Amino acid sequence: MSNYQTVVTAVISNREYIDGLDVVVQPPNWQEAEKAYLQMSAQQSYTEMTQVMARLSELISYQSNRLEYRKRTEIVRDLVEQLETEGQFPNAHYAFDNGVLTLELTRLIESKGKHWVSEIESSRHILWDNQWQRVDAVATLLRSQHPQSFRAVTIACRNGQSKTMWAFTKVIRLKRYGRKRLVIVHEQSDLGDAPRFLLTDAQHWESTRIMETWNYRWSCEVFHEFCKQVTGLEAAQVRNQQAVKRHLRLCCLAQSLLQRVTGSGGKSESFSFAKGTQTIGQKLHSLSREALAQLLELAHGLFANGRSIAQVLEVLMPA
Structure with a gap:
């Protein structure tokens, strides 16, 4: 995750909810450093084919990175174009x-x-x-x-x-x-x-x-603060850029779900400090119970169909 930088965050909000639409990241712009290296390492001629191929690979990599890098203004324009094409927020x-x-x-x-x-x-x-x-x-x-x-x-x-x-x-x-x-x-x-x-x-x-x-x-600032503290926005343990994007979008989804879930455990002594107000901890508790209930329901159905413990374990946790 440290190899990427957050470039643009898109958020839709009203007086009740804040929903993250997208968090766009990309590698930092190293064009100037790459260009300086190419100029410094340039030679008048290359006697070996391996040198030619290595130099060609460096030039192709530089050109590829230059073409892939997008300015913030370009990213924002593309996001707006996508949002308006999809038409999910007409007002x-x-x-x-x-x-x-x-x-x-x-x-x-x-x-x-x-x-x-x-x-x-x-x-x-x-x-x-x-x-x-x-x-x-x-x-x-x-x-x-x-x-x-x-x-x-x-x-x-x-x-x-x-x-x-x-x-x-x-x-x-x-x-x-x-x-x-x-x-x-x-x-x-x-x-x-x-x-x-x-x-x-x-x-x-x-x-x-x-x-x-x-x-x-x-x-946007409220969304960033919440996701960093609660949904692990910056906690991605992945290196692939597509995996990073997937993690960030799942954080957006988790943040939306947490806003809308009805918290349980309001009568528990653990949540007495909240004085009736639903906390993030209560909402996480509710989501965890719901996920566990679905897991137990799946296991119950597998056992009812005659599956063995080993077979059920293979479904829940493949070897």
Whole structure:
């Protein structure tokens, strides 16, 4: 597992559940190091055929690795294309980091009739007062000259709590992207904190909906923390890339099942600390009992059909 790096995580969530759709990994990009090695080890001529074949193998390996490696933006675009082709989430919009914000991705999402919300870097230029200016410079101007333009907005967080923030919103123009709605967000009433800059294609959305949609982006962090602690996301003892992918997707499935299972053992002294609230331990206990019950049912059926102990053992644990 240490030979791979997590590149992209896709999560679908609402106020009740967080479900991992995919965790994409790939080997680190060693192209520069491989290229430097090829340049350093190059020779003017090769006298032996074995040297030629060895050099050819190195060149083919370098080219293969270069073609197989995908940028994060390419992976995200392919994931969105797959999700929209399958059509399992027709009413879900997208929230993602500025690291994967590309014109190609936004146009793809918009072509599917969906909307997107992303954070943009403070150095991004927008058209303001007929001049191209950095968005952080515009935010500084608004705070100093028009602080009243930031309205107090209360948003409903995914966990059911409410949070008050101060936001300025306006439809502006960006290079290449055209007209989009910008939201400048502060968490402090005196506007003394560093602002966050949110961008969306949904020009008709109010700042409240934009911020609430962006709030769902943090479901990825909750998913990662849960899977690392509970479902063994980083505990794969495999080396093959396909096996790693299979392990990660099974972790996504386990995480979804744990959210939905009804926990048992609520009356046990072992779970008295929970005071009636279902814990992960109770849910794991329920899943373990269910799996054991199915195993016993299988063994019971085999014994009822006249199988011997050795035959049943061979079914349950092949030699």
